[in-house]
Amino acid sequence: MDMGSFAQQFAQQLINGISLGSIYALIALGYTMIYGIIKLINFAHGDIYMLGAYMGFVATTMLGLSFVPALIFAMVAAGIAGIIIERVAYRPMRNAPRIAILITAIGVSFFLEYGMILIATPQPRTFPPIFEATIYKFYGLIVNSQQILILVISLVLMAGLTYIVNKTKVGKAMRAVSFDADAARLMGINIDRIISMTFALGSSLAAAAGVLVGVYYNSIDPLMGMMPGLKAFIAAVLGGIGIIPGAMLGGVIMGIVEAMVSGFFSSTFRDAAAFGILILILLYRPSGILGKNIKEKV
Amino acid sequence: MKRMTKVLSMMCAGLLAASVFAGCGGSSKKASDTIKVGADIELTGGSASYGKSAQNAIKLAFDQVNAKGGVLGKKMELVVADNKSEAAEATNAMQKLVAQDKVVAVIGPNLSSAVIASTAVNTGAKVLVISPMGTNPQVTVGKDGKTKDFMFRACFIDPFQGTVMAAFAKNTLKAQKVALLIDNSSDYSKGLAQFFEIAFANGGGTIVAKESYLQKDTDFKATLTKIKATNPDMIYVPGYYQEVGMIVKQARDIGITVPMAGGDGWDSSKLPEIAGKTSLNNTFFSSLYSAEDDSKLNKDFVAAYKKAYNQKPDVFAALAYDSAMLVVNAIKTANSTDTVKIKDALAKTAGFNGVAGSVTFDDQHNPVKSAFIIEFKEGAQTFRTKINP
Numbered sequence: 118m119d120m121g122s123f124a125q126q127f128a129q130q131l132i133n134g135i136s137l138g139s140i141y142a143l144i145a146l147g148y149t150m151i152y153g154i155i156k157l158i159n160f161a162h163g164d165i166y167m168l169g170a171y172m173g174f175v176a177t178t179m180l181g182l183s184f185v186p187a188l189i190f191a192m193v194a195a196g197i198a199g200i201i202i203e204r205v206a207y208r209p210m211r212n213a214p215r216i217a218i219l220i221t222a223i224g225v226s227f228f229l230e231y232g233m234i235l236i237a238t239p240q241p242r243t244f245p246p247i248f249e250a251t252i253y254k255f256y257g258l259i260v261n262s263q264q265i266l267i268l269v270i271s272l273v274l275m276a277g278l279t280y281i282v283n284k285t286k287v288g289k290a291m292r293a294v295s296f297d298a299d300a301a302r303l304m305g306i307n308i309d310r311i312i313s314m315t316f317a318l319g320s321s322l323a324a325a326a327g328v329l330v331g332v333y334y335n336s337i338d339p340l341m342g343m344m345p346g347l348k349a350f351i352a353a354v355l356g357g358i359g360i361i362p363g364a365m366l367g368g369v370i371m372g373i374v375e376a377m378v379s380g381f382f383s384s385t386f387r388d389a390a391a392f393g394i395l396i397l398i399l400l401y402r403p404s405g406i407l408g409k410n411i412k413e414k415v
Numbered sequence: 416m417k418r419m420t421k422v423l424s425m426m427c428a429g430l431l432a433a434s435v436f437a438g439c440g441g442s443s444k445k446a447s448d449t450i451k452v453g454a455d456i457e458l459t460g461g462s463a464s465y466g467k468s469a470q471n472a473i474k475l476a477f478d479q480v481n482a483k484g485g486v487l488g489k490k491m492e493l494v495v496a497d498n499k500s501e502a503a504e505a506t507n508a509m510q511k512l513v514a515q516d517k518v519v520a521v522i523g524p525n526l527s528s529a530v531i532a533s534t535a536v537n538t539g540a541k542v543l544v545i546s547p548m549g550t551n552p553q554v555t556v557g558k559d560g561k562t563k564d565f566m567f568r569a570c571f572i573d574p575f576q577g578t579v580m581a582a583f584a585k586n587t588l589k590a591q592k593v594a595l596l597i598d599n600s601s602d603y604s605k606g607l608a609q610f611f612e613i614a615f616a617n618g619g620g621t622i623v624a625k626e627s628y629l630q631k632d633t634d635f636k637a638t639l640t641k642i643k644a645t646n647p648d649m650i651y652v653p654g655y656y657q658e659v660g661m662i663v664k665q666a667r668d669i670g671i672t673v674p675m676a677g678g679d680g681w682d683s684s685k686l687p688e689i690a691g692k693t694s695l696n697n698t699f700f701s702s703l704y705s706a707e708d709d710s711k712l713n714k715d716f717v718a719a720y721k722k723a724y725n726q727k728p729d730v731f732a733a734l735a736y737d738s739a740m741l742v743v744n745a746i747k748t749a750n751s752t753d754t755v756k757i758k759d760a761l762a763k764t765a766g767f768n769g770v771a772g773s774v775t776f777d778d779q780h781n782p783v784k785s786a787f788i789i790e791f792k793e794g795a796q797t798f799r800t801k802i803n804p
Contacts, residue, residue, distance in 0.1 A: 133634075241685075243660075243689050263668075334633045334665075335691070336660065375634075380638070385628075
């Protein structure tokens with residue numbers, strides 16, 4: 118392999134990695150927001166992503182919606198599902214030990230996975246071709262329109278989220294609750310409502326990722342959320358859990374690392390590399406790339 | 416009360432005995448003018464469609480033979496036993512066929528596990544079994560590597576598909592450089608790839624890349640980009656349709672236009688949905704049978720099958736039909752209804768012409784036979800060619 122083709126390979130894998138990474142980033146955002154606000158690793162988050170993909174499937178096949186309305190439909194539906202899950206499963210446990218809530222989250226995850234198998238059968242479904250892929254070539258690199266779509270939609274959603282969190286009243290309240298829930302309550306913030314809002318936002322981002330994956334890979338199944346859920350969790354930890362820009366960065370890094378490992382070593386090492394990153398980051402920088410080392414108050 | 420029960424039970428026993436004798440009398444009288452062949456097949460349960468096709472096809476075969484005057488001056492008679500798609504039930508069904516119905520040969524089961532489970536029964540009774548679709552190597556060969564005397568199959572074993580596709584790649588597609596993409600979680604896929612590699616290398620070709628994936632993977636772009644850089648003339652993906660669909664789609668998405676090929680794991684109506692019809696153009700897979708094969712034998716079979724059952728024969732029907740005809744042929748050659756002589760005659764079968772190609776048994780009772788190459792054209796499976804061994 119000469120240098121020219123190596124550089125070209127590298128650039129091509131970078132493109133593959135970024136589109137995969139945007140998906141991880143969208144899921145990781147939900148993990149990080151929910152952790153930021155109630156210190157819960159929501160293991161059901163990967164399944165919300167699956168739920169979103171199925172909602173998109175329902176919207177496009179049964180309701181006959183086109184791409185953008187289907188995306189919005191799935192985001193709204195998953196947002197509502199997120200609120201219900203928080204209300205039913207997590208709120209009663211608000212003051213329980215953290216391990217109990219964590220186990221509840223795993224229970225919710227299984228409930229969603231096998232509930233969907235019951236409703237939709239374990240057979241994979243194929244998404245209707247609502248967004249045809251066109252291939253663009255420049256300088257020997259190949260980008261298809263779906264990859265551009267994923268990147269653009271992810272960027273728009275992340276920009277929207279950043280705006281909500283930093284510039285709106287709800288966002289300010291979220292940051293306040295995340296910083297100190299009791300003090301926020303004393304300031305007259307309705308904590309329950311803010312937590313519901315956080316779940317709604319995080320879930321709808323995961324749903325958007327689900328619909329994008331449905332369009333991109335053309336195939337969805339009830340257990341599709343397991344692996345991406347775990348990878349997105351690693352991405353959130355990598356960037357610094359609880360930190361929103363960290364989740365985006367972590368997601369993109371994960372995507373690129375996976376593409377590079379598959380492209381230059383072997384695809385069978387890909388998952389090992391992802392989980393290796395988790396171990397390394399926990400050993401050497403547990404607060405993540407963008408995290409500050411804050412001592413936990415006891 | 417107690418006495419009445421006793422009387423009743425004695426009556427029952429008497430009735431049972433009478434029916435047994437009656438049964439015996441009936442069969443011995445009939446045995447003079449018919450030759451009984453059993454079918455231990457899946458009429459109910461998860462694989463019921465396999466058994467239904469097999470039953471239709473065997474019945475058609477025997478009707479045709481009988482219309483031409485039968486065998487050794489006798490009519491062929493089919494005795495069907497349902498194995499409910501289960502290994503344990505297959506053994507019971509086999510027991511019934513060989514002990515009660517006294518058949519001279521058994522066709523079925525289609526499921527490898529069911530054939531293996533019932534082996535002891537038919538071997539003990541010295542009655543041959545020919546499985547139309549049992550692809551597991553252990554159907555005919557024991558763990559000790561010895562051929563099981565009374566066990567045969569009508570299909571080729573899985574890895575043979577790799578050999579066939581290598582010949583097709585070399586001779587028809589004129590491929591010199593092939594990349595392999597293997598499902599690392601499946602023995603089926605690894606077996607096909609291994610045989611492909613050996614045959615293709617022996618034919619003078621080069622394997623330029625050997626990559627693998629796992630079931631349930633969804634992103635193959637990175638691996639495919641790597642494969643693309645090696646400039647292969649063809650990519651061999653002997654996986655199952657779910658991942659294959661995504662692989663073909665993503666390969667076309669990143670601009671890989673060379674032919675792609677695989678084994679019968681591709682044979683699913685879901686594949687064109689997942690991959691997209693245009694992406695599937697210029698892809699091929701190997702199969703045991705195609706109803707579109709234009710040999711006269713097959714055309715006649717398809718026409719007769721359609722006339723009798725109002726549907727196209729599938730691969731299970733074709734292989735069951737060939738199994739039935741192989742048994743008839745063996746009885747003719749043996750010129751006897753002695754089960755051991757029929758078995759010996761079947762083992763010596765060479766150059767037999769079936770609807771799914773010619774059959775010659777090797778010393779492991781596996782048929783050396785033709786394979787079919789199916790090509791996708793705008794999402795439709797079309798018969799491309801038949802490859803003879």
